[in-house]
Amino acid sequence: xxxxxxxxxxxxxxxxxxxxxxxxxxxxxxxxxxxxxxxxxxxxxxxxxxxxxxxxxxxxxxxxxxxxxxxxxxxxxxxxxxxxxxxxxxxxxxxxxxxxxxxxxxxxxxxxxxxxxxxxxxxxxxxxxxxxxxxxxxxxxxxxxxxxxxxxxxxxxxxxxxxxxxxxxxxxxxxxxxxxxxxxxxxxxxxxxxxxxxxxxxxxxxxxxxxxxxxxxxxxxxxxxxxxxxxxxxxxxxxxxxxxxxxxxxxxxxxxxxxxxxxxxxxxxxxxxxxx
Numbered sequence: 001x002x003x004x005x006x007x008x009x010x011x012x013x014x015x016x017x018x019x020x021x022x023x024x025x026x027x028x029x030x031x032x033x034x035x036x037x038x039x040x041x042x043x044x045x046x047x048x049x050x051x052x053x054x055x056x057x058x059x060x061x062x063x064x065x066x067x068x069x070x071x072x073x074x075x076x077x078x079x080x081x082x083x084x085x086x087x088x089x090x091x092x093x094x095x096x097x098x099x100x101x102x103x104x105x106x107x108x109x110x111x112x113x114x115x116x117x118x119x120x121x122x123x124x125x126x127x128x129x130x131x132x133x134x135x136x137x138x139x140x141x142x143x144x145x146x147x148x149x150x151x152x153x154x155x156x157x158x159x160x161x162x163x164x165x166x167x168x169x170x171x172x173x174x175x176x177x178x179x180x181x182x183x184x185x186x187x188x189x190x191x192x193x194x195x196x197x198x199x200x201x202x203x204x205x206x207x208x209x210x211x212x213x214x215x216x217x218x219x220x221x222x223x224x225x226x227x228x229x230x231x232x233x234x235x236x237x238x239x240x241x242x243x244x245x246x247x248x249x250x251x252x253x254x255x256x257x258x259x260x261x262x263x264x265x266x267x268x269x270x271x272x273x274x275x276x
Contacts, residue, residue, distance in 0.1 A: 029051065060125070066134055098182070140169045148166075169257050175196040203236045
């Protein structure tokens with residue numbers, strides 16, 4: 001019994017020391033558009049920046065690009081506390097907001113930010129083959145749009161299929177309600193057009209983990225939209241789409257979802273490094 005207790009205590013101390021050995025740095029307000037583009041547009045200069053949090057003494061780590069929520073009309077970039085200190089890089093992204101920008105520009109910004117990460121993450125020690133994209137609500141919508149519709153990243157010479165994994169939280173998978181508002185369509189009138197992730201189901205997309213709150217507590221239809229996207233991805237022949245419904249949680253379901261995100265990052269990273 002004493003040997004077991006000693007081993008347990010020794011393991012805890014070892015883990016604590018290992019955690020202390022990894023130090024993290026945060027760099028803030030990095031523009032992700034070129035200087036030429038930013039110089040011409042004051043709103044791009046204001047909003048199109050990102051923060052990067054990364055382990056200083058670790059190489060080839062995975063990185064999570066995180067898009068904030070807010071209905072595409074509000075919100076600010078953030079580095080989620082639940083993801084800190086886990087041996088990964090985290091990038092919090094600001095993007096332009098409606099009504100000063102339209103939804104197309106919001107998606108363009110998301111693609112530009114991910115493109116920046118592909119081009120620059122190795123300079124911070126990260127692995128460009130282990131870039132994951134995630135976000136909550138509107139951020140989940142942006143995640144799904146740029147991951148499923150190849151054209152957005154294609155504008156920047158990047159391939160959506162090079163994203164290691166897509167992990168949208170409570171994403172709108174039909175056309176976003178802010179886009180419908182731009183078109184004068186009532187909020188409760190569902191639309192599936194080129195601005196809907198559902199429009200772009202395909203068998204060759206990156207691994208897709210959909211997470212929502214409880215269907216009885218979520219925003220209207222949000223679980224069902226994600227369930228339909230999962231089904232149609234499977235019908236299209238995609239081999240790695242899953243959906244988690246978090247019982248007892250409403251739309252603000254990020255706290256129990258973050259451990260699932262980390263587990264997915266670990267799963268895919270392990271598979272990639274083992275050549276699966």
